[in-house]
Amino acid sequence: MPELPEVEVVRRGLANWVAGRTVADVQVLHPRAVRRQPAGAADFTARLTGTTLGTAQRRGKYLWVPLAGSGAGFSLIGHLGMSGQLLVQDPSVPDETHLRVRLRFADGGRELRFVDQRTFGGLAVEEAEDGDPEGTPLSIAHIARDPLDPRFDDVAFAAALRAKRTTVKRALLDQTLISGVGNIYADEALWRSRLHYDRPTATLTRPQAAELLANAREVMTAALAVGGTSFDSLYVNVNGESGYFSRDLDAYGREHEPCRRCGTPIRRAAWMNRSSYFCPRCQRVPRVRSGG
Numbered sequence: 001m002p003e004l005p006e007v008e009v010v011r012r013g014l015a016n017w018v019a020g021r022t023v024a025d026v027q028v029l030h031p032r033a034v035r036r037q038p039a040g041a042a043d044f045t046a047r048l049t050g051t052t053l054g055t056a057q058r059r060g061k062y063l064w065v066p067l068a069g070s071g072a073g074f075s076l077i078g079h080l081g082m083s084g085q086l087l088v089q090d091p092s093v094p095d096e097t098h099l100r101v102r103l104r105f106a107d108g109g110r111e112l113r114f115v116d117q118r119t120f121g122g123l124a125v126e127e128a129e130d131g132d133p134e135g136t137p138l139s140i141a142h143i144a145r146d147p148l149d150p151r152f153d154d155v156a157f158a159a160a161l162r163a164k165r166t167t168v169k170r171a172l173l174d175q176t177l178i179s180g181v182g183n184i185y186a187d188e189a190l191w192r193s194r195l196h197y198d199r200p201t202a203t204l205t206r207p208q209a210a211e212l213l214a215n216a217r218e219v220m221t222a223a224l225a226v227g228g229t230s231f232d233s234l235y236v237n238v239n240g241e242s243g244y245f246s247r248d249l250d251a252y253g254r255e256h257e258p259c260r261r262c263g264t265p266i267r268r269a270a271w272m273n274r275s276s277y278f279c280p281r282c283q284r285v286p287r288v289r290s291g292g
Contacts, residue, residue: 006243007061022050027102029100033119081121102114158213168201
């Protein structure tokens with residue numbers, strides 16, 4: 001599933017290609033793509049047609065575009081899921097096999113296409129927070145800001161992290177605590193911080209919590225610089241191009257390969273229906289305290 005860097009790459013593409021354009025026509029080619037629209041595809045189409053799109057925004061893994069004109073007070077929200085793609089295509093380009101939604105614009109230029117092979121992602125038009133200049137949809141107002149957001153509170157995050165009764169990787173994936181971090185970048189940040197994924201958050205010192213946050217921010221910034229992480233053709237930017245950060249991963253996906261710090265083979269462990277990659281020497285398994 002695309003994480004913060006990949007979604008931010010898409011957001012930047014949308015900001016460049018669709019901001020200020022008026023929607024002339026909407027086609028929903030698969031109802032599942034708009035299943036989060038309570039009144040269905042016809043309502044989705046009616047609410048979007050004739051509106052002018054604002055500048056794309058992002059919180060964690062969610063994207064949205066505030067609407068102006070007849071859609072004022074609402075936003076077009078999207079989640080890419082496992083395989084969703086928002087592509088800006090010339091109308092002459094043949095339809096993609098898994099094209100689900102198409103937006104055509106009044107200027108007759110490139111159209112916006114939502115393509116989703118597995119149909120886990122989706123689009124919806126939702127009411128935005130009253131008076132919010134970013135047009136944040138009400139459904140995601142509870143999601144925490146992410147480490148690349150200039151308004152992210154580092155001190156509050158470190159305190160909340162250490163106060164949680166959980167383990168460190170679970171905390172990193174808690175989107176109400178910190179958004180945008182998924183399995184890939186959690187493993188990378190933990191490797192850089194020399195922390196095992198099952199380390200209890202209550203055992204972290206303030207410097208360790210601050211270092212973990214700094215490493216999460218650093219690795220996601222580095223991924224963003226090269227277009228994110230693509231392991232297959234399912235994640236691409238709005239121009240259909242892949243990201244290249246998979247070449248620079250230190251832990252994730254490197255089972256049996258030598259740790260770039262100490263040379264010990266990287267291990268993979270089953271974790272919450274996923275995988276965690278770690279160095280058994282650099283990231284020691286936390287000791288279990290005996291009772292009594």
